[in-house]
Amino acid sequence: QVQLVQSGAEVKRPGASVRVSCKASGDIFTGYYIHWVRQAPGQGLEWVGCVNPSGEGTNFAQKFQGRVTMTRDTSVSTVYMELTRLRSDDTAVYYCAANWGSGYWGQGTLVTVSS
C-alpha cells in the first residue's frame, strides 16, 4: 500500500518557522516529485512548491521564494517543507502530493499561526 503520511498539527507564533514532514512508502520516494499544496480555511488550493526525485532540484511559487525550503532525506524516505517568517495568513492545511497523475496525497497538516 503506497502512502504519504504527514506530521501532526502545529501552532506557531508570527515570525516563527515550521517544518512539516511527509513520509513516503513504497516506490513513491525514489521516483516521484513531491509537491506541497496549501488550503487556507474555507479557501481553495494553492501550490507552494515541489522537490524533484533526486532532491537536488526545487521549484517554488513566487510568493514563497525566500521563505520556503524543501528537502528530501533518503534514509527515512521523508520530504520536509520548512516555511519561515510565518504570518497569520500562512494559517492553512498543508498537503504533500506525489506526481499529479499518481493520485497520492498526504492527509494534510494544519499549521496555525497565531499570537
Place this chain on the structure above:
Amino acid sequence: DIVMTQTPPSLSVTPGQPASISCNSTESLLHSDGKTYLYWFLQRPGQSPQLLIYELSNRFSGVPDRFSGSGSGTDFTLKISRVEAEDVGVYYCMHSIQFPPTFGQGTRLEIK
C-alpha cells in the same frame, strides 16, 4: 502564471441527473508531447483532494465511469453522467504544463 477559471461556482443537482463543470485556462495546456496537462480533483468535506481525471480525459484507477473529462486547448469540461450522493464536495481543475501549476477556484456540488 496561467489562470484557471471554473464555472459555475456551485451547483445543486438531483441524484441521477447529469452535471457539468467548465474550466478555462488563459494559455493552451496542449504540450508538444501531445498530452494536455489538465487534471480534475474532488475534495470531499474534511478530506484530502482525490484525483479523478488526469491528462484531460483519463479516469484515475477506481473512478466510476460516470465521470468523464473532455476539451482541448484552453476549454475543458468535467461531466458526471448521473450524480450520486457520494459526489458531494468541491471540484478543482488544475494544470501542470508549466511552473507554477495553478488551480481553479473550485466548484461546489451539492445534492438537492
